[in-house]
Amino acid sequence: MDIIAFFSRNFIVPFWAKYEHSDYLRYYHQMLKTQYDSLDVIISRQTSKMREIVSHAYNTCNFWRERFDSLNLKPDDIRELQDLRKLPILTKVDLRTRLDDMISSSYSDLSKLTLFTTSGSTGVSVKVYADDACTQIKRGAILRSDEWTGWRQGERIAAIWGNPKHRKDFFGIMRNLFLERYYAFLDTLKMDEHSMEEFTKQLLRYPPSMLFGHAHSLYLYAKFLRAKFPDVKIKPHGILSTCMVLHDFERRLISEVFDCRVTNRYGCEEVSLIASDCECGEGLHTNTDTLYIELVNQLGEPVKTGEPGAVVVTDLCNKAMPMIRYNVGDTAIWADRKCSCGRTLPLFERIEGRVADYVVTEQGEYISGISLTENFACMVDDIIQLQIVQEDVNRFTFNIVKAPNFGEKTVNQIRNLVQQRFGNNATFDCVFMEKIPMEKSGKYRFCISKVKKDF
Ligand SMILES: [Zn+2]
Incomplete structure (x- = not known):
């Protein structure tokens, strides 16, 4: 038994939360109960929080007052959750071009807010400020869902992550050891044999309760273990895959190698x-405690169950910078x-990935990037990694890391699949590389479409 885990969970973590004047543990305990509320109760709670945010946004943000006024709307016109549809979708361009006007006048001291910046991998980098109460509620929600993996707060976590924030000073080491319990890192920006071997030694010396990382990096590490150390047994209580779409074939292999279920976040x-x-x-x-989530089609209308729709969220907590009907840029299915x-x-049935990862055919059909890469990965032999880039409607580039037996047969398999999926007019080039380049954030993208989308 990990004695430090017991002390961390029961003493150090609560003490530290008090020291930081943080309420996240209280929110976490509340949310352990609210997750079993009836749907009516959930909707009524979301409705009252939504009304509060809408009225606050109108009264304290220039951006929202202008938006409401231009539509001749008042906050009282938005009483029920479906009334939100009277408002247009909030885009990344709005966030980038109107940031100052979106920040509430009640929170004008930016130094007291937490700043979140996206990496800009979809082409548009945006900033969002959040107030402290919002940040704490969300911490509580994350803790609740992290424990669904089988891990409990206080237990050791090993992370496979890009740019790990691993502080090397005394205070940072103590914090990692006793509070946050991150003790082993594999940096996805330099995942070579040596770093993976060192990481493996660490995990064998001190087994992790949770293995946490980007979906594809977890997969690459699982593949490495299977090939190099087939007899090694590392069995965490939980594996948390995040930040990227988790393919079924990746999930299967990770789960087999570590003999552990993979949780997708x-x-x-x-x-x-x-x-x-x-x-x-x-x-x-879905996280209904802090968000109201819609899945919509190109016209901004709700999609039916089973149909993919753009993920549009209204943040029910962030008063510093109200986010109403924000298009995240991904698609999902109810x-x-x-x-x-x-x-x-x-x-959600599943996450289909980013809108930018959807391929658009000549006939105007949308093909989800996740289904495509899944399909190609399973049907094409002798490829270690594959990235599909749609340069133009009928022009594709396949960035390929070859396996030893790659040859004419493999290219023919790709040709057949291209014709089946994209039609006879589609052409493609194969570009061979040592490895698929990662995004700046240390994540991979396996399907990139450069064709402009309507949603
Ligand atoms: Zn469940």
Whole structure:
């Protein structure tokens, strides 16, 4: 038994929260109960928080007052959640060009706010400021969903991450050891054999309770372990995959190698946690405690269950910079069922990835990047890594890391699939590389479409 975990969870963590004047543990305990509330109760709570945010936004933000006035709307016109549809979608361009006007006049001292910046991997980098109460509620929500992995707060975490913030000073080391419990890092920006071997030694010396990382980096590490150390047994209580779409084939391999279920978590810097698998893995529970989530089509109307829609969120907590109907830039699908865990938080069937990762065919059909890469990865032999880039409607580039037996047969498989998926007019080039380049954030993208989308 990890004695430090016991002390960390029961003494150090609560003491530190008090020292920091942080309420996140109180929110966490509240949310352990609210996750079983009836849907009516959840909706009524979201409605009252939404009304508060809408009225606050109108009264204290130039941007929102202008937006409401231009539509001849008053906050009282938005009483129910579906009334939000009277407002247009908030875009990344709005955030980038109107940032100052979006910050509430009640929170004009920016030094007291937390700044979140996206990496700009979709082409537009944005900043969002959040007030302290909002940040703490979201910390509570993240802790609740992290524990769905099987890990408990206070237990050791090993991370596979880009640019890990691993402080090397005494205070930082103590904090990592006793409070946050991150003790082993594999930097995804330099994942070579040597660093993976060192990481493995650390995990064998001190087994992690949770293995945490980008989906594809977890997959690459699992592949490395299987090839190099097939007899090594590292079995955490939970594996948390985040920040990227988790392909089924990746999930299967990670789960086999570590003999552990993989929990998929979805969120973004701007609004934090959006949805996460629970221990039953029957879909991703949406985070209704801090968000109101819509899935919409190109016209901004709600999509039916089972159909992909753009993820549009209204942040129910952030008063420093109200975010109403913000288009995150991803697509997801609603599931129409209850999870057997008993939690009532509505489920996403799956996350389909970014809108920018959708390929558009000549006929105007949208093909999800996740299905494409899944399909190509399973149907094409002798490829270690593959990235599909749609340069133009009928022109594709395949960036390929070859396996030893790669040859004419593989190229023919790709040709057949291209014709099946994109039609006879589609052309493609293969570009061979040592490895697929990562985004600045240390994440991978396997399908990039440069064709302009309507949504
Ligand atoms: Zn569940």
